[in-house]
Amino acid sequence: MIPDHIKIGDAKKLLSEFIGNNNFSKVGFLVDENSKKHCLKPLEEYLSFNYDVITIRGGEENKNLSTCEAVWTELIKLKFDRKSLLINLGGGVVSDLGGFVASTYMRGIDFINIPSTLLAQVDASVGGKLGIDLHNLKNLIGVFREPNCVIVDINFLNTLPERELKSGFAEVIKHCLIRDQKMFRNIMNIRWEDNNWEEIVKHSIKIKSAIVKKDLKESGIRKILNFGHTIGHAIETTYLHKNQKILHGEAISIGMICESYISHHFNKINLHDLDKITDYILKIYKLPKLNHFTTIIENAYHDKKNLSQNIRTCLLDGIGSCGYDFQLDPKLIVKSLEYFNEKL
Template identity: 45%
Template sequence: MDTLLFSSDISLDLPRYLTTKKYSKLGVLMDSQTINHCYPIVSAALPEHAMHAFEAGEVHKNLDTCRDIWQWMTDANFDRKTLILNLGGGVTGDMGGFCASTYKRGIRFVNIPTTLLSQVDASVGGKLGIDFNGFKNHIGVFNQPEGVLISDEFLQTLPEAELRSGYAEVLKHGLIRNENYFYSLKTENWQTQHWKDIIAVSVGIKREVVDKDPKEDGLRKILNFGHTIGHAIESHYLDTPYHLLHGEAIAIGMITEAYLSHKFLRMPAADLDTIQQKLLAVFGKISIADADFNAIIKRCFQDKKNDGEALNFSLLKRIGSCDFNIVVGKEAVIEALEYYNSLAD
């Protein structure tokens, strides 16, 4: 990634940034929400461009939508010197980057993340991809964007549920890497954070980890704390009326994987209590039916950290310190789900 820019006025900083780039054509990719709420913030400041919007939602992060995006690129006669702006949340950045990286063997793209989740998580690291047959991020590549422009102005367009979803990743950054940061984060009136400062700290934590391990051979796996079970839960409920946002599912994943951290790495019981109390204070609690346990565990076996038939977890030694490649059996995952269900609402 050539540029990471924290913007105070995206309508000024984006056109300034584009004057530093050479490109033949400019394309702007959005979803059906972003085109109504975020595109108007920057549209007047953009030079001549082609645009495309796809239907919003994780359920549309698939090959069918990619086919439409590639067709748009083809119809617009985009060549290999075209620059794509991915304006939107994590789905737009992941899928737009994937489509750009595979169109004509790769064209450049810039991410302009518009959700808290995409700003603190997907904006850094170069992970691109789509869901496939119910498995999250199953098809994809590593490829860095030309640049990332982050502005907290876009957060004003978010429903509270989407803001809270991104807050799960903020809490995770403290849990895996910075104890003081975790304890500084609000759970009461959490919506009143100084978001610009929080985004900068969280991006700094993720960038430091990614720079040490770009391809997730080791240390970078700690960023997946809460995601082995969390992604499985998110995918399991994706096509049901019981749909969970990413952060809502990851919050459950972090509580259940904190239980596993206590069981396997002897994380202090006091830390486990603190984690579940802080997460429940923000996200509340749902009930996971016992009948769903096996289906959720089956999805855990598709996690990309796994080695053969072993379930590999990233678990906490304590708040602020995380280890990886911890092998956990199916019965322990069931215990963790039962522990979550046993917590008071």
């Protein structure tokens, strides 16, 4: 079931209704250069309320405290108060950073998310996890808080380059692997070009929302949503400032292959399922051969899921089932990275 605060449909209509049903002292959009051009501009002629626009630089490398400080400063200049609303219109970086900014400005103002990328629609805007990076470590600073509303307009996906769309699709694959074997079979048998994005987005939101409802603050079952992310985040961080940049979803797709390999190592999934997962992901993505194993391991040690300086991860119990809080030997992570390289 999709939660009541998540609305799927025409952003122009849903946003106007939300603003009309509330009495905000000020309204502002937080956008990056891309969402300002491709998403806000088409909306502007339909908006009947007054609003300000704050523009940030896009990209994971800008999801940090200095960007937050710039936005907070702008909110002060624009005289935003506790009755104001911040509308985060953009991808995962805008959703994460904008939600964090709103949650901490004056101890919290209202905010809504209008996710414009597949990644944000199925993941970043759902579940109330808001975070920014510190010293290039992923989502190290953050809070738990649900937005007042999430407006999902599938039409925004038409503005995305294929690589960005595929990056978001990694989270869809993850949801299938941890919770829905049938859905994984379905997406495996559909040509990429024939995907029904509205159905895929709705289904992914239902899977994630059901898990989050049981465990908002990630003390138990919600941890399975991190499948592929222990190794994936370490890879993403390692390559963030290198010439060969790896997108979030691409890093997570590698992480899922590696953590599936480790699941097989512990006899939790069979070889047939490991091959199925690996082959499908490599069919979808053009992924680079990895180097910098030592740095990847170092970054894995900074993962916020770790306890007592031990690397913790999620492992599959089969396609559609997942466990959490497994301790990882760094040598096994290296073996999984070598497995990935061999499969390219």
